[in-house]
Structures are given as C-alpha cells and as structure tokens.
Amino acid sequence: MRKVLRRLMPVELSLAFIASFWGVLLVLPFNTFATSSAYAPMSNVMPESAWGVLMLFLSGLLLYGMLSGRFLVRRYALLVATFVWLFIGSMLFFGNPASTGWGAYLNYAILSSWAYMRVGEQRHGR
Numbered sequence: 814m815r816k817v818l819r820r821l822m823p824v825e826l827s828l829a830f831i832a833s834f835w836g837v838l839l840v841l842p843f844n845t846f847a848t849s850s851a852y853a854p855m856s857n858v859m860p861e862s863a864w865g866v867l868m869l870f871l872s873g874l875l876l877y878g879m880l881s882g883r884f885l886v887r888r889y890a891l892l893v894a895t896f897v898w899l900f901i902g903s904m905l906f907f908g909n910p911a912s913t914g915w916g917a918y919l920n921y922a923i924l925s926s927w928a929y930m931r932v933g934e935q936r937h938g939r
Contacts, residue, residue: 824928825879825887828894828921829870833872840864851908855901871897884932891929898922 838845839861846852846861855864871894878887902918909915 818866818894820929821931822879825875827890828891828925828928829872829875831921832868832875832894832897836865836867836869841865849909849912851905851912854907858904861886867897875884884935888929888932891925891932895922895925895929898925930932 818848846856846859852901859867871890874890875894877883878890881887898918898921902922905912905918906915
C-alpha cells in the first residue's frame with residue numbers, strides 16, 4: 814500500500830467512526846430527532862431509523878473500501894460520504910442556522926472530498 818494511502822487512514826477511520834456513531838444513535842430508540850428542531854428537515858426526508866441504517870451502511874462501506882484496498886469501492890464510499898455529509902450539514906443549517914453542528918458536518922464533507930481526490934490520485938499514479 815502506498816504511503817499516501819496509509820496517511821489517509823486516520824481521515825477515513827474518523828469518517829467511518831462518526832457515521833457509525835450517528836447510525837447507532839439513530840437506530841437505538843433514543844428518539845434523537847425529537848431532541849432538537851434542527852433535525853426537523855432530516856425527519857421530513859426519512860425516518861430516524863432509516864437515517865441510522867444509511868449511516869451504518871456508509872460506515873461499513875468506508876471501512877470495507879479502506880481495508881480491502883479496492884480503489885473503486887474506496888472512492889465510491891468517499892464520494893457517497895461527501896454527499897451524505899453535505900446533505901446533513903445543509904439540513905442542519907436549514908433546521909437551525911445558529912447552531913454549530915452544520916459547520917462540523919460540512920467539514921466532514923470537505924474531508925471526504927479531499928480523501929476522495931487523494932485516493933484517485935494514487936490510483937492513477939500521480
């Protein structure tokens with residue numbers, strides 16, 4: 814495995830961890846979306862448990878792509894992560910623009926897109 818790809822692992826592990834953390838919280842019966850009006854736009858898109866399953870799937874895809882060494886899976890997982898975090902950040906912004914949460918999740922989108930580009934560069938020998 815190339816050195817750059819190993820350096821990306823902490824970023825990818827962080828992305829997988831936060832996705833699994835979200836997934837577990839949303840699948841368990843905590844009724845997380847009821848804790849803040851910031852989640853209202855997200856609950857209009859899908860039920861909380863569906864978001865949880867999506868996030869657990871995303872976490873598994875990120876881990877599989879990273880650990881298997883399959884470039885296409887790894888890039889696909891990072892691309893999906895980019896759009897999921899961008900969507901979540903946007904939904905949290907529309908729910909409560911005064912919160913700090915939306916900025917944090919937009920940061921995850923930026924990290925995902927950066928890792929996506931770096932994995933692609935390594936695949937093509939750049």
